[in-house]
Amino acid sequence: MDTADLSRRALLAFVSTLLASGCAGGMPASRSDPLPSWSEGPARDRIMAFVREVTDPSSAAYVPMGERLAVFDNDGTLWCEQPIYVQAAFIADRIREQASSHPEWSTREPFRAVLAGDRAALAAGGERTLMELVMATHAGMTVEGFSGIAARWIAEARHPRFGRRYTELVYSPMIELMRWLRGLGFGTAIVTGGGVEFVRTFSLPVYGVAREHVVGSSIRTRYQADAPGPRLMREAEIDFIDDKAGKPVGIHRQFGMKPIAAFGNSDGDYEMLEWTTSGTGARLGMIVHHDDAEREYAYDRRSAVGRLDRALDDAASRGWLVASMRRDWRRVFA
């Protein structure tokens, strides 16, 4: 989004016009429906009206290209988060893989609970348990070392119900929407409560989102220059939790601006939706409502994963669009 990017975008718009009007060949003119996985209806209409409004130079709500930032939660908004968060499945697999070199884990909580598949004990442990497991699996290695481990896992692991790779269980309607927005000069950022380096390992090939456009939770890294050479080490200490009121903080830290559109699915996205849709000008806040047990899952207020309660209560009064997976998505998975 620097001036070079902006002039590049203007040039792209110029070239697109040329291509669409038949003056140049070789690339498909993209006049077809940008959102084929969305059913006809009010949700789709509302999104399209917003996008037209902010991109039409003659509109009162026009937003210049450099200020078109749209933010997307990841778990439950861009990909399937049930029956457990994907990163939780990664952690459990890592604990199992490392168990042979940690015999003490067979009796030490919370490792014992993971190895025994004791979900009740894990749930009872709460955030502290989770942090202990994160540190045991995410720290004590270089940043490249961690990325390699995460990338290998994500290339192999399969979803317990669908039997497909997790990266195949991304939502087609959201992928289309992000691609369409980028084509219109939007920045599309992922803002996840999950680990930023975990999501960065697949954000570009899976979502078309560059690593620098992923904001997430993190542990501290420390620069070391002694043998075996300059490196960033991942330390067993929380740096930032990118959830709830942390999401606006994380977005501003990364981009130095407020988005004009936000997409979420749980109460963890409440503050991001609230902040994004406050202030002047056209703004869009959208919640993906998981109400499709047949094609995916149906859950909201009582779910431990992706709980949606307060944001669902307040959606109408705050003008947030609630998109029904069952009704508004013609196709779920990409």
Add this chain to the structure above:
Amino acid sequence: MDTADLSRRALLAFVSTLLASGCAGGMPASRSDPLPSWSEGPARDRIMAFVREVTDPSSAAYVPMGERLAVFDNDGTLWCEQPIYVQAAFIADRIREQASSHPEWSTREPFRAVLAGDRAALAAGGERTLMELVMATHAGMTVEGFSGIAARWIAEARHPRFGRRYTELVYSPMIELMRWLRGLGFGTAIVTGGGVEFVRTFSLPVYGVAREHVVGSSIRTRYQADAPGPRLMREAEIDFIDDKAGKPVGIHRQFGMKPIAAFGNSDGDYEMLEWTTSGTGARLGMIVHHDDAEREYAYDRRSAVGRLDRALDDAASRGWLVASMRRDWRRVFA
């Protein structure tokens, strides 16, 4: 740098070829020298050889577009940092402006020292003094409130020796280099020990660098949603110091990758240079050496501002290019 950006870049390359070959008009064909402010000589040659090497698809050192990240220190590398850091001048002006509503400052250090122009007392106070002044001038307001104050100041303030706005005292050779690199698909990031939100207020118009490509020191922000409405407040607490070993950490946090080129001018850039130039493939580390008292300033080992000592000692053994302002820059200011 997402897939949309990458295809946009490919398209730009295609269109540039069209324009250069005369098939379309309206834009200047940029076949002229990309670095006119650099004198002929080894510094310029080395930079150009590096850039050719990493952008030529037939070269063994070729680097794909999405991985071309170049990082630039700000103070003393992109603009003049003498006789005091620009942000220090901002702080002093803010203290003077607010003094009438703080009568206690006339006797309370370090405010008294600022108001009396007592540089010896300020220097003796060290980092703690600086932090106290930063907090008094940078915290307790919304992020937009601070940006407005900083933007108004930078539009007005003048350099004590040159009588020009600080944003006019940016280095022409470095601006040309950044612009050239962006045109070749590089990301150009500013990595400053100064405040990230201070630099973001002018990075796009002055350097062509988007706010999201500025990494810097920061104080904590906190999201608040009570009256008068959703906002990010700047708090009187350090969040991150983007200097020395903090620079590699800050770069990785923002971009999730290691740069292939780094430009600095002081020992505060040592670790950024060291990290960037470590590892495989072609890498460039460059130090701007201020040895031109006539056109700008001459300082290195004994300067309190922008001290260059250890990095100068190690430049030769580490293969870092030392660019002499006097010898290698035909023109200093843009």
